[in-house]
Amino acid sequence: MDQTTLKELLMRFKSGEFSVQEVLDKLKAMPFEDLGFVCIDHHRALRRGASEVIYGEGKSAEQVLAIMERMVEHGDNVLVTRLSKDKANKIVAAYPDALYHEKARALTLERRPIRPSGRGTILVVCAGTSDIPVAEEAAVTAKFLGNEVENIYDVGVSGLHRILAHGEKLEQASVIIVVAGMEGALPSVISGLVGKPVIAVPTSVGYGASFGGIAALLAMLNSCASGVVVVNIDNGFGAAYAASLINRI
Numbered sequence: 290m291d292q293t294t295l296k297e298l299l300m301r302f303k304s305g306e307f308s309v310q311e312v313l314d315k316l317k318a319m320p321f322e323d324l325g326f327v328c329i330d331h332h333r334a335l336r337r338g339a340s341e342v343i344y345g346e347g348k349s350a351e352q353v354l355a356i357m358e359r360m361v362e363h364g365d366n367v368l369v370t371r372l373s374k375d376k377a378n379k380i381v382a383a384y385p386d387a388l389y390h391e392k393a394r395a396l397t398l399e400r401r402p403i404r405p406s407g408r409g410t411i412l413v414v415c416a417g418t419s420d421i422p423v424a425e426e427a428a429v430t431a432k433f434l435g436n437e438v439e440n441i442y443d444v445g446v447s448g449l450h451r452i453l454a455h456g457e458k459l460e461q462a463s464v465i466i467v468v469a470g471m472e473g474a475l476p477s478v479i480s481g482l483v484g485k486p487v488i489a490v491p492t493s494v495g496y497g498a499s500f501g502g503i504a505a506l507l508a509m510l511n512s513c514a515s516g517v518v519v520v521n522i523d524n525g526f527g528a529a530y531a532a533s534l535i536n537r538i
Contacts, residue, residue, distance in 0.1 A: 339434050339533075340365040342526070345372035345396075350379040357384070357398065367398040368433045370426065370526050393425035393525075397433055406435040407536035409463025411529070413438060414452070414479065416445035416469035419494045424468040426525030427490065427532075431466075434533040446474045459483050464532040468525065470494025473505030480514035486535050488528045489519045 301307045343356055353376065357367050367387075369380070377389040377396050387398040411431045415424035421442055431438045439458060444451040452459075452475070459465065459482060467476040468490040476489035489512070491505035498504060502522035509519045520527040 340367070342430075343367065343369040345369045345376060345394075350376040354380060354383055361398070361400055364400055366400055366403065366433070367396075368430065369396040370394070370430070372396050390425065390429045392422055393429040394422065395426055395429045397429065403433065403435055405437050407437060407463065407533065409536060410437045410439055410461060411532045411536055412441065412458060412462035412465045413529075414441045414444060414465060414467045414475070416443075416467075416471070416475045417494065418443050420468045420470055420492045423490060423492050423523050423525040424466075427466050427468065427529040428525075430526050430529035431533055434529065436533055436536055444475075445469065445471075446478055449478070452479065456482070459485075464488065464535050466490060466525075466528045466532055468492060468528075469509075470502060470505050471499060473508035476509055476517050476519075477512040477514040480512065480517045486532075487514075487517050488532055489517050490525055490528045491519070491522050493523055 302309070340360060343353055345353055353369060353372070357369075357380070360367050361384075371394055372380075372389070373394070374389070374391060377391075380396060381387050381389060384398055387396055389396045413424050413428045413431070415421055424440065424442065428438050428440055439462070441452070441455050441458060444455065446452075459479065462483075462485055464486045465479060465483065466488045467479050469475040470492035471494065473489070473491050476487055480487040489509040491502045491509055493499075493502035495502070495504065506519065506522055509517060512519075518531070520531065
């Protein structure tokens, strides 16, 4: 339940359409609902502006469906991250209007129209084609949270002319998410070119000495460009959530 839904509920009570008991019935599951294996935070959208996001990895399809069912009953839009295709197929069978974003390993279900509420565009940039899954997770999340999103893919530092060709998009963006593996240099380059918030996402892409993304993570944490902030390895979702909060200010 978000602020809009709560206002509608109160207005319907004020107009006499709902009784006190009906309003209490609607609110009784707030602020959370215990299903035994999960406590669903129905209050999340009131505090944060977006409903709770379901992390799909480690949950069965049946558990995800049980959580979705309760969220849908409360009128929430649903985002499931880190969801395998096998689990997604079972969920789409139950909710045919759900969309599975295979590259992002994410599923979205819109019960209410998602209207852009950000003040500008979030630009998602990735260094190499192998980084696209993490970049797609960021893009899907940012759109779900009500932002205009643009992408620039495969513009790593081994060919700087590629990112320089997108100077106009870099300047027009409100927030830039930069996804990179290997040596993780791209966020420093982009942050040195623009006066915008840059959120760096290290990926686990790279050969042995990349240590599963630790090399890129350390490089980004030690960026010589001022203002680069860094999220965890492969955390496209976290980068998009932070970018959305910045874009909403």
